[in-house]
Amino acid sequence: MNSGKLKTLFITVPSPAARRYLFFFPDCVGDKLQKLVAARKDYRVVFLVLEKDYKRYKEFLTRFPSANAIVEQVKLSFDKTYFQKLVRFFYSYLLYTNTTRILATMGMRPGEPPAGGNRFVAPLKWLIANTFGRLQFVRLKIAPILYYVAFKERPFYSLFEKYNPDLVFLSSMYDRFDTQLIPEAKRRGVKTIAMPASWDHVDKYYLPFHADTFVAHSEQIKCAAIKFQSYPSQDIVITGYPHFDFLLGDKSKISHDKVLSELNLPSGSRYILYVSGSAYCPDEPDVVEEILKWIDSGVFGKETYVVLRPYLGSRGKDKDFDAVKYARLANHPRLRVFDKRGVEDLEEMILYLNVMRYSSAVLAVYSTVFLESVVFDVPLIAAPFDGWSKRPFYRSIRRFEGFEHFKDVHKIGAIRTARTFPELKRALADYLANPKLDADKRAIMRDEICWKLDGKSSERIVDLILKKLG
Numbered sequence: 001m002n003s004g005k006l007k008t009l010f011i012t013v014p015s016p017a018a019r020r021y022l023f024f025f026p027d028c029v030g031d032k033l034q035k036l037v038a039a040r041k042d043y044r045v046v047f048l049v050l051e052k053d054y055k056r057y058k059e060f061l062t063r064f065p066s067a068n069a070i071v072e073q074v075k076l077s078f079d080k081t082y083f084q085k086l087v088r089f090f091y092s093y094l095l096y097t098n099t100t101r102i103l104a105t106m107g108m109r110p111g112e113p114p115a116g117g118n119r120f121v122a123p124l125k126w127l128i129a130n131t132f133g134r135l136q137f138v139r140l141k142i143a144p145i146l147y148y149v150a151f152k153e154r155p156f157y158s159l160f161e162k163y164n165p166d167l168v169f170l171s172s173m174y175d176r177f178d179t180q181l182i183p184e185a186k187r188r189g190v191k192t193i194a195m196p197a198s199w200d201h202v203d204k205y206y207l208p209f210h211a212d213t214f215v216a217h218s219e220q221i222k223c224a225a226i227k228f229q230s231y232p233s234q235d236i237v238i239t240g241y242p243h244f245d246f247l248l249g250d251k252s253k254i255s256h257d258k259v260l261s262e263l264n265l266p267s268g269s270r271y272i273l274y275v276s277g278s279a280y281c282p283d284e285p286d287v288v289e290e291i292l293k294w295i296d297s298g299v300f301g302k303e304t305y306v307v308l309r310p311y312l313g314s315r316g317k318d319k320d321f322d323a324v325k326y327a328r329l330a331n332h333p334r335l336r337v338f339d340k341r342g343v344e345d346l347e348e349m350i351l352y353l354n355v356m357r358y359s360s361a362v363l364a365v366y367s368t369v370f371l372e373s374v375v376f377d378v379p380l381i382a383a384p385f386d387g388w389s390k391r392p393f394y395r396s397i398r399r400f401e402g403f404e405h406f407k408d409v410h411k412i413g414a415i416r417t418a419r420t421f422p423e424l425k426r427a428l429a430d431y432l433a434n435p436k437l438d439a440d441k442r443a444i445m446r447d448e449i450c451w452k453l454d455g456k457s458s459e460r461i462v463d464l465i466l467k468k469l470g
Contacts, residue, residue, distance in 0.1 A: 006068075007469045008044045009033070010159075010185075011169040013057050014177035017197035022171050022461075023060045024346070025246035032462045034064035043469070044068040046163055048156075050177060051075045056344065076155050078176055087150035091143040095206035095228055096129030099404045103204065106394040133206070139230050143208035147183060156184040165190055167469050170211060172197035174204075182209045191468055195461075196221065198368060199449075203228050203404035210235070213468065215461065217241045218451040220408050228404075237464055240457030241450060247375050248455050252353055259354045263336045269303035271336070272428065273359035273378075275369045276311045276326075281397050284365075285325055286387025288335070290421055291428070295334050299425070300432050307336045307355060309369075361431045366400045370415060374445050375453060379431035379438065380415040383424050414438060414445035 011033070013019055023030035030047075037043045045068065047061045054073040061071050080088065093100070105119045132138045168185045170178040173194035185192050186209055194211030196202055202224040210229070214236045216222035222238055225231040246252050260267060274288055288306060295304050308326065329335055338355055340348040353372070356362065362373040363381045370380050384398050393399060398419075401410075409415055416431070416438065418424035430437055446453060 005042050006044055007042060007167075008046065008163050008165045009167050009169060009465060009469060010046050010048055010163070010165045010181075012171050012175075012178050012181060013047050013049045013053070013061065014175040015172045015197055018172035018175070018195075019057065019060065021195075021197060021241070021243050022458075023057075024349070025243055026251060026346075027245070027458070029242055029458045029461050030061060031063060032458060033465070034061070034066065034069045036462070036466075037068040038064050038066040041068065044070070044163075046159075046165070047071045048074055048159070048177075048181070072159060074155065074159070074177070076177065076180060077153075081150075084150045087146050090128060090132075091146060091208045092205040093125040093128045094133035094139055094143065095204075096126050096133065097203045097228060097404050098402045099200075099203045100125070100129075100205060102399050102402055106399050136230060139206065140210070143206070144183075144186070147208045148187075151180075151183065154184055154187075156181050160184055160188060160190075167465065168192045169465060170194040173207065173211065174201045179207065179209075182211065193464065193468060199371065200368065200403065200405045213237055213464070215239055215464070217457075218449055220405070220449055224405070237460075238451060239460040239464065240452045240454075241371070242458040242461055244372075244375060244450065244453060245455045245458050247353060247372065248453055252350055253357075254350065254354050256358050259351070259358050262351055263305075263307060263338065263355065265305055265336065266303055269305060270360045270432070271305040271307045273307050273309060273356060273362045273373075275309045275362065275364040275367050277365045277367065277397070280400075281365050282325065283387035283389045283391075283397075285329060286389070287363075287383055287421075287424070288326070289329055290387075291424075292329070292332050292334050294425060294428070300429065304360075304432070305334050305336060307338050307359070309338050309352075309355075360435065361428060363428075365397050366403060366406055370409070371450060374414060374442050375450060377439060377442055377446075379435055380442070381418060381424070381427050381431070382415050383418050385419050409445065409449060412441055412445050412448065414441040 013023060022028055033045045037045050047070070049057045049071060051073045058071050104125050105122045168181065168190055170182060170192065172178055173196055175197065182192060192211040193213045193215060195215040199217065199221060202221060207229065210231060212235065214225050214231050216225055216236050216238045217240060219238060222236045225236055226233055257267060260269060265271065272291065276284055288308060291306055294300060338352065340351060356373055356378065357376045359378055361379040361381055362369060363383060364370065365384055366382055373380055384401050386396050416427045418427045
């Protein structure tokens, strides 16, 4: 710990998701911290980024220059020895949820092996979780010890020596960057705060180290942290989703007419936003094509279109797959492809948010886009079926219905599920005729899954950091 007056915070910037939550939008957590250290000389914040990300992340982290706001690049190796892989296998599968089962036996993408390798090893994973994983002593004591035995490298040692931090904030606790950082903080007794960078992380696999404080974005994530990661309730603080602050503010809004103009759509037209799942969902072109046929035949009235949002993930193979799979629809007059990524460009991201805001319905396969869309009270539809294909269950997108984090959403009923073309046609017709349909259920989803939408989530996170810094 620092013996002087200067209080030092380490905060990680390891992934695009974490950057979007905390560092991308104006007046975000990163901005608030930079303003704080510019105004007060007794605080110092050190942003930690991977060496390869330094150039593109640095601009977000130096918007308010200060000698006490520092960006440090870190070089990490993600290679593992056979023993390290064995230890990681053991502690990861101290948890075996329905999400884990899907990932471990079926996987996410057709043609690729399940997460963690061969699906025939799944019974062993289940056995570990239902024997050792039931013992809190193994989860809380043995797992960290095994990690220290297997992973002797200390890639963050020199940074801790240089800055002697008082607090470490892990902004994407499941990222490989953060999982290599927290052991060093634990070795030194430095206080830690950890946050998952997405609502679908906590139920996948077990982490061997607990942060002193777990930041949950909602009551749903708090319950998942208790149930799946063995966090005590008193160590969890609910803050809300910090990037929702911007979605709710006036700075995120542009006019409906401008959105239609940007999409090259006639004034007064309406559109269905289809958010692609790329290689996860190879049969989506069948679904989009059928919707376009309904539009052409006048089922939904005049001047109705489909806006296709290609896959936004970081994997090049997925983006390449997405580009090819919709090729046969590229020239359809009722289809618009919105391919501005918005990852680096704020104006592009604002445009995308407003494409979502003004859509007549958002259609996807169990995507996190439903979280943002429900903030705007847009009708939501999931289509978990394989178009005209008849795939076995382990390769069907029907398997995604079993994800743990979607169970609560299913119960609420805010997302209409269409498992056949006739059901999808009816759901779209209902929502296009009455956009307020199921608004009461979407309000429940906002309350239970999004938590407080008061524009103060970033402020709550910064207040928590200052409290823990003392």
